[in-house]
Amino acid sequence: MKKICLVLLIIFSFSKVKAQDSLKWSTKNRNLSIQLLFPDWKSKALILSFDDGRVEDRKLVALLNEYNLKGTFHLNSGRLSTPGTVNHDELKSLYGGHELSLHGYNHQGMTHLSNIDYIYEIGEDRRTLEQISGQLIRGLAYPFGSYNVDAIPTMRDLGIEYARTVADTYAFDVPKNFLVWHPSIHMFGKAGYMGNLPEDDKKEYERFDALTESFFETENLALYYVWGHSWEYTDKWDRVSRFFEKVSGKKNIFYTTHIDLVDYLNAYKRMIISVDKTQFFNPNSTTLYIKVTDYTDLNNPKSQKILIPAGSSAKIDR
Numbered sequence: 408m409k410k411i412c413l414v415l416l417i418i419f420s421f422s423k424v425k426a427q428d429s430l431k432w433s434t435k436n437r438n439l440s441i442q443l444l445f446p447d448w449k450s451k452a453l454i455l456s457f458d459d460g461r462v463e464d465r466k467l468v469a470l471l472n473e474y475n476l477k478g479t480f481h482l483n484s485g486r487l488s489t490p491g492t493v494n495h496d497e498l499k500s501l502y503g504g505h506e507l508s509l510h511g512y513n514h515q516g517m518t519h520l521s522n523i524d525y526i527y528e529i530g531e532d533r534r535t536l537e538q539i540s541g542q543l544i545r546g547l548a549y550p551f552g553s554y555n556v557d558a559i560p561t562m563r564d565l566g567i568e569y570a571r572t573v574a575d576t577y578a579f580d581v582p583k584n585f586l587v588w589h590p591s592i593h594m595f596g597k598a599g600y601m602g603n604l605p606e607d608d609k610k611e612y613e614r615f616d617a618l619t620e621s622f623f624e625t626e627n628l629a630l631y632y633v634w635g636h637s638w639e640y641t642d643k644w645d646r647v648s649r650f651f652e653k654v655s656g657k658k659n660i661f662y663t664t665h666i667d668l669v670d671y672l673n674a675y676k677r678m679i680i681s682v683d684k685t686q687f688f689n690p691n692s693t694t695l696y697i698k699v700t701d702y703t704d705l706n707n708p709k710s711q712k713i714l715i716p717a718g719s720s721a722k723i724d725r
């Protein structure tokens with residue numbers, strides 16, 4: 408009996424292999440590649456993100472405004488109106504045109520928080536900032552960069568759509584997990600910190616300048632995510648100003664707040680694509696910009712840019 412079963416099993420396995428062999432994909436249907444572009448066909452995006460809501464933000468916001476740049480500001484609402492921090496009643500006017508975001512009600516590191524503390528630190532911060540600003544607050548920068556992946560479902564329940572760490576990547580990738588969002592670089596790193604040797608500071612500045620240059624030079628899709636604190640710039644305001652001047656006014660850069668980029672990326676994720684990648688439907692309220700490349704001839708790939716207005720379809724001929 409055992410032998411008969413074994414023979415039957417072998418026959419069944421062979422027939423399965425044969426059936427699969429007959430399902431050959433046509434290569435001509437599988438040579439298109441779809442790439443995200445940022446709004447208005449831009450291939451680069453810049454996020455400038457600052458934590459702690461200290462009084463030096465006043466000078467920082469003025470500089471951003473001077474260069475027509477957008478900032479995302481992460482505040483601890485439990486600390487507002489205390490010495491050294493911005494006041495409740497100036498939030499709306501000071502950060503107008505920029506994004507307000509969370510940094511934990513009391514700036515507590517989040518790795519070892521109990522679930523109820525997580526709920527309090529984020530929920531109370533969100534409730535307070537929304538009440539003061541009259542805006543929806545949807546993002547967070549982890550205090551001290553400290554986070555707990557087990558608490559991510561709780562954060563989602565609290566309406567948090569992105570959360571930034573302080574783990575610099577020195578790269579320009581768009582992250583897969585928006586709730587563990589690693590930035591490109593800390594602006595000027597730890598240059599100027601107490602106890603630093605002059606050569607350490609020099610290295611920090613050089614590393615920052617080099618990464619900025621490679622952002623300008625890259626031809627790939629690139630997100631340059633720069634973060635920092637206005638209180639670090641006491642003796643560096645000239646550098647801040649020079650950096651803002653350097654990155655501002657570029658035609659190929661999408662200047663965005665963090666949440667605006669998240670909205671665009673989520674809209675891209677929701678785009679519906681046919682299996683042969685020739686038909687697209689955009690179910691969002693945002694226009695999408697994509698690039699489709701045909702690699703049939705590997706030596707001579709052909710690209711076309713496609714704009715898909717909100718609620719519309721697009722087709723490409725093959």
Ligand SMILES: [Zn+2]
Binds near residue numbers: 458459510514551
């Ligand atoms: Zn902080």
